[in-house]
Amino acid sequence: xxxxxxxxxxxxxxxxxxxxxxxxxxxxxxxxxxxxxxxxxxxxxxxxxxxxxxxxxxxxxxxxxxxxxxxxxxxxxxxxxxxxxxxxxxxxxxxxxxxxxxxxxxxxxxxxxxxxxxxxxxxxxxxxxxxxxxxxxxxxxxxxxxxxxxxxxxxxxxxxxxxxxxxxxxxxxxxxxxxxxxxxxxxxxxxxxxxxxxxxxxxxxxxxxxxxxxxxxxxxxxxxxxxxxxxxxxxxxxxx
Amino acid sequence: xxxxxxxxxxxxxxxxxxxxxxxxxxxxxxxxxxxxxxxxxxxxxxxxxxxxxxxxxxxxxxxxxxxxxxxxxxxxxxxxxxxxxxxxxxxxxxxxxxxxxxxxxxxxxxxxxxxxxxxxxxxxxxxxxxxxxxxxxxxxxxxxxxxxxxxxxxxxxxxxxxxxxxxxxxxxxxxxxxxxxxxxxxxxxxxxxxxxxxxxxxxxxxxxxxxxxxxxxxxxxxxxxxxxxxxxxxxxxxxxxxxx
Numbered sequence: 315x316x317x318x319x320x321x322x323x324x325x326x327x328x329x330x331x332x333x334x335x336x337x338x339x340x341x342x343x344x345x346x347x348x349x350x351x352x353x354x355x356x357x358x359x360x361x362x363x364x365x366x367x368x369x370x371x372x373x374x375x376x377x378x379x380x381x382x383x384x385x386x387x388x389x390x391x392x393x394x395x396x397x398x399x400x401x402x403x404x405x406x407x408x409x410x411x412x413x414x415x416x417x418x419x420x421x422x423x424x425x426x427x428x429x430x431x432x433x434x435x436x437x438x439x440x441x442x443x444x445x446x447x448x449x450x451x452x453x454x455x456x457x458x459x460x461x462x463x464x465x466x467x468x469x470x471x472x473x474x475x476x477x478x479x480x481x482x483x484x485x486x487x488x489x490x491x492x493x494x495x496x497x498x499x500x501x502x503x504x505x506x507x508x509x510x511x512x513x514x515x516x517x518x519x520x521x522x523x524x525x526x527x528x529x530x531x532x533x534x535x536x537x538x539x540x541x542x543x544x545x546x547x548x549x550x551x552x553x554x
Numbered sequence: 555x556x557x558x559x560x561x562x563x564x565x566x567x568x569x570x571x572x573x574x575x576x577x578x579x580x581x582x583x584x585x586x587x588x589x590x591x592x593x594x595x596x597x598x599x600x601x602x603x604x605x606x607x608x609x610x611x612x613x614x615x616x617x618x619x620x621x622x623x624x625x626x627x628x629x630x631x632x633x634x635x636x637x638x639x640x641x642x643x644x645x646x647x648x649x650x651x652x653x654x655x656x657x658x659x660x661x662x663x664x665x666x667x668x669x670x671x672x673x674x675x676x677x678x679x680x681x682x683x684x685x686x687x688x689x690x691x692x693x694x695x696x697x698x699x700x701x702x703x704x705x706x707x708x709x710x711x712x713x714x715x716x717x718x719x720x721x722x723x724x725x726x727x728x729x730x731x732x733x734x735x736x737x738x739x740x741x742x743x744x745x746x747x748x749x750x751x752x753x754x755x756x757x758x759x760x761x762x763x764x765x766x767x768x769x770x771x772x773x774x775x776x777x778x779x780x781x782x783x784x785x786x787x788x789x790x791x792x793x794x795x796x797x798x
Contacts, residue, residue: 340650524669526745526764
């Protein structure tokens with residue numbers, strides 16, 4: 315899978331050169347601060363990290379104040395104990411799609427009042443027996459288990475593991491048969507592993523929009539992802 | 555008004571008797587009437603919905619969904635200042651998906667294209683379902699979170715099966731169940747619809763939740779605005795030539 319965007323985790327920087335809307339030729343857009351611009355790429359700080367866009371993909375850059383600047387100005391003017399101010403800023407950042415900043419503002423609210431319902435809900439916390447807790451703790455409290463990144467009942471986890479054990483058994487049998495045709499089997503196995511690794515890499519995280527509302531990203535954007543290292547070349551296939 | 559409540563209960567007790575007389579055509583007709591009427595739905599040539607999508611861990615995105623007859627859909631997904639575009643022009647699906655590491659227009663993966671075709675139908679599968687080549691059967695009447703609902707088995711023209719639940723009282727669409735292949739396993743997904751509000755005489759759900767049956771995680775979509783018949787150029791749905 316080719317990844318032309320370099321997502322790099324970066325410390326939030328206020329020493330930005332400018333605040334821009336970077337329009338991509340295909341219709342996408344990146345809004346943030348251009349922190350570096352060369353002949354070959356444009357690097358934009360989006361508030362949760364930086365994105366390097368190849369210059370050839372950029373249609374135009376419109377300079378101006380971005381939402382991130384407005385957030386920083388407003389946050390800088392707020393008193394640490396201003397619950398209403400931080401909550402309003404959290405709502406505003408959420409409306410701008412600035413998830414990271416919205417969470418930051420709501421964490422400020424919780425620092426003032428740990429039981430604040432709006433901030434807890436905005437941060438994805440859940441209430442179990444009157445106590446606010448993280449979604450993860452809430453799921454555990456309700457008896458769910460986490461298995462390969464998904465929350466499910468212990469029975470479902472058991473069913474998946476049983477299915478896999480059966481599949482492993484089948485695979486072992488198939489491998490034994492395949493050993494008779496050793497050369498071909500080695501090539502097939504290597505190919506299967508590469509495919510599995512690729513599928514694992516492409517497996518959706520969380521719940522994609524296309525299950526119920528329309529097309530969307532395969533991966534729900536989590537904090538910026540590091541570039542995927544290139545896959546080693548397949549071993550040469552043995553002739554039959 | 556206590557007497558009204560009692561009257562309501564008395565009417566509700568008659569529902570099972572009435573239910574047996576319901577046919578698919580009658581249920582679908584009531585559903586379309588409940589939404590505002592087949593005529594008003596047919597008058598919608600294009601739609602723009604702006605929503606906020608919220609996933610677990612407080613992750614949020616702004617989603618703008620544009621749909622235009624025939625079968626065109628474009629979805630813009632913005633998170634943390636980054637916007638991706640996912641579109642289908644009636645013939646082919648494409649995307650610019652920085653979230654998937656793609657900055658230039660590329661063909662959409664098959665599962666996403668299938669979704670684009672399905673959700674690019676402005677009226678939904680029950681409108682003119684025979685003409686569209688779908689098949690609709692009455693699969694029963696079930697209790698859904700304490701409310702009675704008609705269960706319709708919809709076999710889409712491409713063979714995919716969806717179970718649509720229509721509230722037995724309001725006849726509004728409240729849930730869709732579908733089985734999807736996820737990482738080699740068949741997963742039962744469910745999408746619920748609620749908070750119906752009127753725009754241009756037609757009811758649209760403003761709260762949508764997508765998840766896996768039996769699992770706690772949900773993707774929540776809160777629709778903030780619905781625009782009926784905005785001007786949408788066909789070019790918005792066509793795959794751009796990024797080489798120019």
